[in-house]
Amino acid sequence: MRRHLLAVALAATVAVVGLVPAGTAIAAPGNPGPAGPDGPDGPAVTFALLGDTPYGDAQRAVLPHLVDTVNADADIRFVLHAGDVKNGSSTCDDARFADLVQLFGTFDDPFVLTPGDNEWTDCHRTAAGGYLPTERLEAVRRVFFPEPGRTLGRHQLRVATQASDQRHREYRENVLFTRNRIVFATVHVVGSENDLAPWSQLPGGDRPDLRLAEFEARKAAALDWIDTAFATAERTHAPGVLLLMQAEPTETPGFTEIRRRIAERSRGYGKPVLLVHGDEHIYEVEPNYAGVPNLTRLETFGDTATQWLRVTANPRTPGVFSWTTQTVPST
DSSP: OOOOSOGGGGTOSEEEOOSSOOOOOOOOTTOOOOOOTTSTTOSOEEEEEEOSOSOSHHHHHHHHHHHHHHHHOTTEEEEEEOSOSSOTTSOOOHHHHHHHHHHHTTSSSOEEEOOOGGGTGGGGSGGGTOOOHHHHHHHHHHHHOSSTTBOBSSSOOBOEEGGGSGGGTTOTTOEEEEETTEEEEEOOOOHHHHHTSOOTTSTTOOOHHHHHHHHHHHHHHHHHHHHHHHHHHHHHTOSOEEEEOSSOOOSSTTTHHHHHHHHHHHHHHOSOEEEEEOSSOOOEEESSGGGOTTEEEEEOOOSOSSEEEEEEEOTTSTTOEEEEEEEOOOO
16 A cells, blocks of 8 residues: 555646647547537546445445536536445445446436446455456446347437457456547456455455466456547547556556556657546546646545545646546535
8 A cells, every 4th residue: 555645636626637738630440429528517627536445335325415506516527437346345245236226317417427446356255245257347338238239327428438459358348438539448457456456255266377378368358448438548649548447457466567567658648647546545647647748647535425526627628637526525
């Protein structure tokens, strides 16, 4: 766990990222999302950013208040969730998944989710039900991503999905869309060392061959999807890129290649890149991430149903991305 880096960010009310001027661009070819650069949303787009919530049954009970708060914000155009829609000790059964999908469906705006480790990787734990993680991963895809290329939410968004690539057709959860010329992409990268951590509580013991095969296949898909996001941004002269994943890609075995690829592609792209994640439950901001001046890491709030980030992406500003911390009013 890191607990260094920019403690002042916790007290900041506004953060702005990016060190180079924004460029101009058009909507990505083939991107099915509505709203062009000068569409009804105007030059900037505002969205809600959540993560690691609802973290247990108590937060599940009060999360509707957060939903109501986000829905009441007329400027919000979509909701991003950085994964972990339950805590690691609650059950991973289909009934819980279905209940959460129903809850997320009450957001008025499109709801874009990337999976977390608590939804599948950690479901081997006895308290979580002792499930085979790969079986729960299939359930996550079936329940939370029922129609590839469409988000959850009352007003759904059509998105590009990696499922359209025959090499990675299982990865419907990796999606890409543009808003106001900015490229947004989710990449399935999770905690528990990105599934390298042994399934130690699985009945019958760990299954390292299955686990490592899952890791290698998903890593290959993630690397290709990162390349796709930046290739799209470069081809369309997008002024910014946002990557959303559950876990920070640290310099450890489960994440090293992904971290290096993000750093390499960000450096070559040269315009503002925001790497958003959750997992550690502490709001943090780290400019110059991995030594790349135009790459900023943003960790959203976690283990809370009362705090979230209100993010604005504006191609007409040098940094493109800015945000404010939000607290759900007491009821």
